[in-house]
Amino acid sequence: MIAMTVQLSLISKDLLERMSSMEKLRMILDNVKEGKIVVLEKGLTPEEEAKLIELTMLEIDHENFVGIEVETYPQHSKSFLSKLFGKKGGRLTVIGPANRLKTLEKREDIIRALIE
């Protein structure tokens, strides 16, 4: 049996909060394109998720990189404070290359995934 190694990049909430949206997305895509699995302590906003999909589509080369797999929980209903300030913070998120990370099951509070 051949041993398989997987490199994880675990990004803290503090670092994510200091980064601009574009910095976050570039960091995620660069890591994922190198075959790494990125774990974000605090997830992306819906707008950032959409931008990440756009950038992913631009970078698919149909040979080595065919896209991403994203594991995150659905957003909670908005709290009073988030309604007031109009900001939504995403929850723990795992992003990896589509050919390595596979979703097995996703429920409201449980995600099961496979890393190949």
Added chain:
Amino acid sequence: MAIKKFIFKLFFKKDRIRIGIYGPPNAGKTTLANRILLDWVGDVIGSPSDIPHETRRARLREGVKIEVDGKKLTLDIVDTPGLATKIDFHDFIKYGLSEEEAKRRAKEATEGVIEAIKWLDDLDGVLMVMDSTEDPFTQVNITIIGNIEARKLPLIIVANKIDLPNASPSRIKSAFPQHLVVPISALKGINIENLYKAMAEKFG
């Protein structure tokens, strides 16, 4: 910006409402667009297909007039390409396409996803189509709904394909309890009147 939009809507009711039909590939978006057009205009917008990413350019049909219980709406309908986080040309080869055709389709599909996302900024409401036989907790569904909520667009989730034996629209309702879910079969026209009523209420 949101306040400006609210004030504009309060005083100037739009005579046309631009509705986007969104969802993952093969959820039945084009079949639904065709059903709406057949019922109210008498023609279709495009050909549906079993091969994913058949719609790779957004298609706009303007001035579709619908009338439900005396309430009249004029809709501009945008049938958008299916959204995905990955597009692998090998998936198209399984449907009998040559490698060249599959790669071309994959490239056009990536462009289609970007176009679908861009359209979100030019809509007044969304019909989000989900396949009732599939797990609704997908990243694409979560991302689209998050973006529709962030833009405060009126949304109806269309739980499609209820004519299939393993359909479970209740799974969609429990996944997104904060939104109106209307179970239909766009192909067979089952419950389509309920969808038109919901559209008149939500978008009118």
